[in-house]
Amino acid sequence: MKYLITIVGPTAIGKTSLSIVLAKHFGCEIISCDSRQFFKEISIGTAVPNKEELSSVSHHFIHNKSIFDNYTVGDFEKEAILKLDELYKTSNFAILVGGSGLYVNAILKGFDSFPKIESSFREQVNYDYENFGITYLQQKLKELDSDYFNTIKLKNPQTLQNPQRMMRFVEVCIGSGKPYSSFMNKKKDTRNFTPIIIGLEADREIIYERINQRVEIMINEGLLEEAERVFTNKKLNSLQTIGYSELFEYFEEKTTLDLAIEKIKKNTRRFAKRQITWFKRNEETKWFDFSTDRKNIIEFINLKL
Numbered sequence: 442m443k444y445l446i447t448i449v450g451p452t453a454i455g456k457t458s459l460s461i462v463l464a465k466h467f468g469c470e471i472i473s474c475d476s477r478q479f480f481k482e483i484s485i486g487t488a489v490p491n492k493e494e495l496s497s498v499s500h501h502f503i504h505n506k507s508i509f510d511n512y513t514v515g516d517f518e519k520e521a522i523l524k525l526d527e528l529y530k531t532s533n534f535a536i537l538v539g540g541s542g543l544y545v546n547a548i549l550k551g552f553d554s555f556p557k558i559e560s561s562f563r564e565q566v567n568y569d570y571e572n573f574g575i576t577y578l579q580q581k582l583k584e585l586d587s588d589y590f591n592t593i594k595l596k597n598p599q600t601l602q603n604p605q606r607m608m609r610f611v612e613v614c615i616g617s618g619k620p621y622s623s624f625m626n627k628k629k630d631t632r633n634f635t636p637i638i639i640g641l642e643a644d645r646e647i648i649y650e651r652i653n654q655r656v657e658i659m660i661n662e663g664l665l666e667e668a669e670r671v672f673t674n675k676k677l678n679s680l681q682t683i684g685y686s687e688l689f690e691y692f693e694e695k696t697t698l699d700l701a702i703e704k705i706k707k708n709t710r711r712f713a714k715r716q717i718t719w720f721k722r723n724e725e726t727k728w729f730d731f732s733t734d735r736k737n738i739i740e741f742i743n744l745k746l
Contacts, residue, residue, distance in 0.1 A: 450641035474539035486684030558616035
């Protein structure tokens with residue numbers, strides 16, 4: 442039997458440190474499914490594990506792509522499943538860790554199969570976004586797949602403000618000539634592993650304080666300089682993310698540095714709230730307080746084997 446020990450929870454809760462403890466204990470390697478840590482040009486604002494952490498256990502899918510690459514959740518699913526098949530040849534365990542719920546689900550449950558879209562359609566949609574903005578994409582999706590648009594608006598409205606997701610929806614609709622939703626909820630591939638899902642949680646006040654402290658650390662470690670290095674590429678999908686977009690506004694003299702930093706904290710807190718809502722949907726997850734002794738978590742996992 443092969444097992445995928447999966448660690449989820451809000452940002453800054455301690456998933457990385459737990460993943461390393463478990464990987465060492467079970468003698469296995471780590472698959473990262475944090476959709477921002479893929480990109481090698483941005484490290485500080487994405488909270489990539491430090492050099493000591495990366496060297497202590499083998500990690501995969503960290504800094505494996507460039508901000509200039511078009512890398513989808515479907516691409517990640519294919520590559521991560523292949524990597525897991527490879528890892529299971531030498532171990533019965535692997536660790537999956539990250540706060541990107543869509544990417545976690547893609548590995549655990551499979552991802553809907555979409556047709557290959559010609560690059561010309563993607564380029565057109567990118568052009569439309571850059572010139573007409575997110576509102577234009579929202580209207581296009583409403584025209585091309587009104588049912589899916591209304592579902593998102595009702596159940597997950599923040600997705601309508603996500604440029605990368607919206608461009609993907611519209612690209613599929615235009616490139617395939619069919620509604621995006623028509624490709625969803627098909628029979629998914631079976632998995633050759635058993636997931637054991639561990640969730641880390643804490644009182645909201647503690648989570649928010651940890652987030653505020655993390656942002657201050659990021660600033661002290663050079664987040665401002667890192668954001669400045671990629672500023673000229675600010676329109677890339679990969680940079681439409683918390684910690685960078687707020688500093689881009691500062692570089693454009695739309696706000697002060699202090700206000701930009703406070704906005705990073707506020708947006709990260711909101712993001713953590715959405716993460717909690719997402720992960721709490723899965724009734725298979727066993728939740729532990731973030732301060733729980735790691736031995737207790739290992740004991741729980743052993744009981745599931």
